Amino acid sequence: MWRRGLVLSAPGKAILHGEHAVVHGKVALAVALDLRTFLSLQPCAEGSIHIRLPGVGVARSWDTCSLQALCRGFAAGLDESKAPSAEQLDALREFAGIAAGASAPESLATLAFLYMCLAISAKYGDVPSVDVVVWSELPLGAGLGSSAAYSVCLAAALLTASGAISCPLKEGQSTARWSEEELTLINSWAFQGERVIHGNPSGVDNAVGTWGGALRYQSGKITPLKRVPMLRILLTNTKVPRSTKVLVAGVKEKILKFPAVMNPVLDSIDAISQECQSVLEALPADPSPDSYPVLEELFDINQHHLDVLGVGHPSLDRLCRLTASHGLHSKLTGAGGGGCGITLLRPDTSPLAVEAAKQDLCACGFECWETNIGAPGVTLHRSSSLSAAVLHALSLSPASASASH
Template identity: 90%
Template sequence: MWERSLVLSAPGKVILHGEHAVVHGKVALAVALDLRTFLHLRPCAEGKVCVRLPGVGVVRSWDTSSLQALRRGVAADFDESKSPSVEQLHTLKEFAGIAAGASAPESLATLAFLYMCLAISAKYGDVPNVDILVWSELPTGAGLGSSAAYAVCLAAALLMACRAISCPLKEGESTARWTEEELTLINSWAFQGERVIHGNPSGVDNAVGTWGGALRYQSGKITPLKRVPMLRILLTNTKVPRSTKVLVAGVKEKILKFPAIMNPVLDSIDAISQECQSVLEAMPANPSPEYYPVLEELFDINQHHLNVIGVGHPSLDRLCQVTASHGLHSKLTGAGGGGCGITLLRPDTSPLAMEAAKRDLCACGFECWETNIGAPGVTLHSSSSLNAEVLHALSES
């Protein structure tokens, strides 16, 4: 039986540069967003597994005996290197009373929990008696990696509960992280959770949630950058819904129609990503303020390119205009067509300018967070390292 009460967290993600161009073989930079998903892992009554996800209205519990029996029926192909099969997911949906075509967040979150609980315990031992409560600072459906942060937290918690990885938090420490080998295992199982939720994800979101910092992604290859600075940003959600699938198709159509015009734009976006990577890697050794005007120019140029390839939106134009009026530089992040934008904040950005920008953005009906990018990946926390809001959210019974 699992004996300890622990809290762990994983960050969200934003795309810094390379949106859409990455679909066509170019470089993208993904960075960890310091809005985090937190998981409270506690012992549960003998013979019980409980999961509570207040953000999506899930409160479920099962007898471990029924889960063990279910596991025997579907466990033949459970492995962190294999995709969940259609048959496995169908059986789990029937068991949990989830409709065959259900795509609501609460259904997918429950399904991912069941799959990961059974798959991990099948490889490493019995189904653990655990009570898991998850609370997130990340909005769902905003392209900020909320499902991946959830999957990373689940993977780490269940692997610990099954004794497949260590519990590195020592007495007196505020935070702790796992070894590189253990992080690789966490990431591989988190990717399976993402497959349950998304079907065919790239693996970038869960990798950012696991390792944090910044990652370079190109043609399926994910490379964590060795050292990057934490940068302050303003993250703004325009709340304008969009379809990533439709936007991606629109870009492809434009490339096919005007290849001589559009391919150089994609090459330029690729060059922006690579220039930004060089700047980020140089900053920790030489934290000069001279880097910030370069990063701001890259934001401005890339935002224009993203409008050229057809993924802008009047709401994003308004976001950029509002922040520019306060001397700040912004770009869309993710699919575009609405969704979210990021605004770079220099170390010397005045609190008055930032508050004025936030006020004006909120007056447009947008939602804003002041946060950081380049944040740590999945982390164990002592209670003393958590703020009052997180502690309150995780103390709910």
């Protein structure tokens, strides 16, 4: 029986440059957001397992004997290099009472938890008797990697509880991270969770959640950037819903209709991504304001290119105009057509200017967060070092926090 409490977190993600062009073989840069998903895993009464996801209204419990019986069936057909089979997922849906084809966040999150719990237990040991609570600072469905952060947290917690990876937090440390080899294993299992939720994901979101910092993605190849500093941003959710599938199809149609016009735009976006990579990797750990003009100009150019591709939206135009009125530079992040935008904040940006920009954006009905990009990947925490808000969300009292990691 697992007898120690664990608290860990993983970051969300944003696309810095390369949206839509990446679908056509160009470079994209993905960065870790310092808006995080937190997971608490605590030992509980022998013979039961609980999962609570207050953000989507999930509170489920099962007895471990029933799960262990399912687990034996998993062991026979388990191949972690392949996507979860339709038969495995159908069996889990039936077990959990989830309707076939159900795509609500609570259904997919429950399915991913069950799959990862059983698959990891089938490979590394018995189903643990634990109480798992997951809470996130990330908005759902905004293209900010919330499902990947969830999958990374589940993978790290379940692998640690099974003994497949170490528990690296030492006495006196407030945080710790796993070895490169262990992170690779966490990432591979998190990708399986993403496959349950999304079917055919790229693997970028879970890689950002695992390693943090910034990653370069091109034609299926993921490469971490070297020595990227944390940069301040304003992240804005316009709350305008959009369909990534429809937007991607629209860009493809425009490229087929005007190849001589649109292909140079894709090439230019590719050059922007590569130029930004060079600038980021050359920045010192504590960049001065002089380092920012090139990054700001790349934001402006790329935003115009994305408008040319047809993925802009009046809400994003308003975001860019409002922040520009405060001397700030913004672009959409993700699929466009609404969704989210990011605004770069220089180290010398006045707090009054940031607050004024946030007030103007919120007055439009948008939601804003002041955060960082280039944040660390999946991290193990000593509970007593976490904020009262996080402890409350994870149902951990300060007293119980001091007794666990």
